[in-house]
Amino acid sequence: xxxxxxxxxxxxxxxxxxxxxxxxxxxxxxxxxxxxxxxxxxxxxxxxxxxxxxxxxxxxxxxxxxxxxxxxxx
Numbered sequence: 001x002x003x004x005x006x007x008x009x010x011x012x013x014x015x016x017x018x019x020x021x022x023x024x025x026x027x028x029x030x031x032x033x034x035x036x037x038x039x040x041x042x043x044x045x046x047x048x049x050x051x052x053x054x055x056x057x058x059x060x061x062x063x064x065x066x067x068x069x070x071x072x073x074x
Contacts, residue, residue: 016053
């Protein structure tokens with residue numbers, strides 16, 4: 001019998017690193033940290049120094065709010 005509080009790998013969302021997000025947005029990791037600090041990027045804090053980002057959240061922001069010509073949020 002499956003336990004409802006367990007998350008199995010195939011059910012888990014893909015999490016991205018700060019570097020992954022920086023590469024997708026074509027910015028530096030410092031810019032990603034600044035966007036987090038400003039409350040512009042939803043994130044998951046796994047520890048005081050470890051951030052991850054849900055791939056679905058980043059894809060949504062890139063699709064709807066990111067200006068690729070100027071490499072910044074609209």
